[in-house]
Amino acid sequence: MFTTYHSNDLDILLNLIKYNILKNPLNNPLQTEIIILSDLTLIPYLKINLSKIIGIHANINYINPEKFIWDLFIKIIPKITKENIFNKKMIIWQLMNIIPEIIVLPEFKNFKKYLSNIKNTNYLFQISIHIANLYDEYQKYRPKWLFLWEKNTEIFLTNDKDHIWQAKLWKKLIRYNEIILGKQLWYLSKLYNYIINIKNIKKIKYSVLPERIFILETQNIPLIYLQLLEKLTDYIEIHILIKNPCIHYWDNIQINKNDKFNNSLLFSWGNYGLNNINKLINLQSRMIESFVKIKSTNLLNNIQKDILLLQNNSLLKNKKKINITDDSIQVNIFTDAKQEIEFLSINIIKLINNNNYYLHDIIVISPNLEIYLPFIYSIFNKKNLPFNIYLDINKKNMFDIPDTFFFY
Incomplete structure (x- = not known):
């Protein structure tokens, strides 16, 4: 366990x-x-x-x-190789071969709305990317669906008509790998089902x-x-x-x-x-x-303690008093981005000098860091403050940032 x-x-x-x-x-x-x-x-x-x-x-x-x-x-099950596991990049090219051949089937009635320009290779490529990403999400977060679809058990837990063509296309993808490419396509729920049902442990x-x-x-x-x-x-x-x-x-x-x-x-x-x-x-x-x-x-410590003990002192008649010098939580308003970064640099220097913090102990979070970059470079370099900038090239939801910071 x-x-x-x-x-x-x-x-x-x-x-x-x-x-x-x-x-x-x-x-x-x-x-x-x-x-x-x-x-x-x-x-x-x-x-x-x-x-x-x-x-x-x-x-x-x-x-x-x-x-x-x-x-x-791949190491412990000999029949699985890098060539026959679910790979988004590989699946994209397979979908580009399959989609034009099967869109005439009745199950793809609701899929045709996405194929207004199917003869355009770039458009077909983009559609295939989206579908490959969709199946990748399914194998991680809806793994039973893919396994049941492969076994011809068409389950539709929602009223989403798109699941009809998704199930048909998935089965076609499995058959394409078996018949055309001569290999099994291994994905997570198939792997899990194999592990729980294996009888010969020597395998x-x-x-x-x-x-x-x-x-x-x-x-x-x-x-x-x-x-x-x-x-x-x-x-x-x-x-x-x-x-x-x-x-x-x-x-x-x-x-x-x-x-x-x-x-x-x-x-x-x-x-x-x-x-x-x-x-x-x-x-x-x-x-x-x-x-x-x-x-x-x-x-800040009071808020953390209330969360730790699952209590809410804001409901008490005698609320805790805040010391006038308490700067553990601050809300500051500025007229422009330059003033924000100037104030930030002053506070960082104050933390280092008075609170025994190191630079690697300090994290600055912003949902739109790009607009501050010119001021960060000019002000921090002028004050000889070293810094590292991490920009999320995948542009994840900005609310993922504080979630990860507070609960990781």
């Missing part, structure tokens, strides 16, 4: 990694420790902090969960499995990945580390409207973290809690 650790402090979670590495070293000292995380931009932060905690950072491999899953099962090479893995930030890891890994917990030591802002499970409390435990801020902003926790409910695991008490030294 899994071992899950819950804490409201990321440093505690990293120290738990350190404890397992140092107290329970791998049998093979040359084997690599594996840390799985979906956001690889966190790697520099983890390297810095783990090197501080352990004393040295070496022989630790950070890997994306999707790559880890497929690399792992799986368990000897090549890693001895131990750590999983950080399960929020963006599809449940099917965890279900697949659960089938291997008899052979792999799997530790899941969860940044949890609250010692209570607040989902049922929120539904039942318990007045004793209530925090409107957590209920409104906590769905990101709650989804992370709910994902593990039906998986076998032993849970270890390591929460840190929060001292009520300022406004």
Whole structure:
């Protein structure tokens, strides 16, 4: 089974990694420790902090969960190869061959509205990209659909008529790989079904499995990945580390409207973290809690403490007083972007000089960083303030940024 650790402090979670590495070293000292995380931009932060905690950072491999899953099962199941797993880039070209041949079928009546310019190769290419992305999302978050569609069980859980042509096209894609290309197309739900139904255990090479893995930030890891890994917990030591802002499970409390435990801020902003926790409910695991008490030294700490204990001091008659010098939470209004960056630079220097912060301890978050870039370069360079800028080239939803920051 899994071992899950819950804490409201990321440093505690990293120290738990350190404890397992140092107290329970791998049998093979040359084997690599594996840390799985979906956001690889966190790697520099983890390297810095783990090197501080352990004393040295070496022989630790950070890997994306999707790559880890497929690399792992390619090793242990001989019939699976890199050439016959679901690959979006490969699927695109297959769809371009298939779509023009089957749009005349009656099941594709609702699909024709997307094919106004089907003879245009660029247009067909773009359509194929979108469909390949759609099937990739289905294999991660609606895996049963694809497996049932392949077995000619046409299930439509919604009134979406597009599912009719999607099911038909998926079956055609499977047949195209089998008949034209002469190979099976392996995708996540097919892999899971194979694992749970396999009778001859000798068909799986368990000897090549890693001895131990750590999983950080399960929020963006599809449940099917965890279900697949659960089938291997008899052979792999799997530790899941969860940044949890609250010692209570607040989902049922929120539904039942318990007045004793209530925090409107957590209920409104906590769905990101709650989804992370709910994902593990039906998986076998032993849970270890390591929460840190929060001292009520300022406004920010009071809010964090209320969330941790699932209480709401705003409902009390005697509200807590805020010290006039308390600057833990600030709201500042400026006339232009230059003034914002000037004020930001002053506050960063103040933090470094008065609060013993280092530059790598400070994160600046903005949903539209591009408009500030000229002022950041001019003002920060003028004051000799080093900085690193990360721009999300994929343009993810800006609300993903604070979610990841607060609940990871």
